[in-house]
Amino acid sequence: MSHLVTAARILLGLFFLVFGLNGFFQFLPQPEFPEPATRMVGALAETGYFFVFLKLTETTCGFFLLIGRFVPLALTVLAPVVANIIMFHLFLAPAGILPGALALALGVFLAWAYRRSFVGVLDPNAQPG
Secondary structure: OHHHHHHHHHHHHHHHHHHHHHHHHOOOOOOOOOHHHHHHHHHHHHOOOHHHHHHHHHHHHHHHHHHOOOHHHHHHHHHHHHHHHHHHHHHOOHHHHHHHHHHHHHHHHHHHHOHHHHOOOOOOOOOOO
16 A cells, blocks of 8 residues: 555656646646636736746645655645646636546545544644644
8 A cells, every 4th residue: 555655646746846847947838728718827827926836836745745755734735726726627628637637536545545644634623732
């Protein structure tokens, strides 16, 4: 089982590291999106900060997943990113959903594998310090 967890962690880490770095260096071609998706991407790009923040987050979390450090934190930070990837493709560009679905499956599998790390976060009666 540990080899499967390691493989999933490395694969998800590579996914986010590569796509995160691609946001800065554009070494992969940009896909064509339907008009509503293009408008959304354009609006987010106009903010001036969103894609820099997103790609820096993806790159950093991908790196941590690859080296096996802060894995539960990386999974927690990436969860809303993966959710938005899925929602974007479900509602605006369904043809490109496969990579996001793979990221979702890997993330869920890893969250389960690291479930003991999330016990305190999921405690409904958690107390400070």
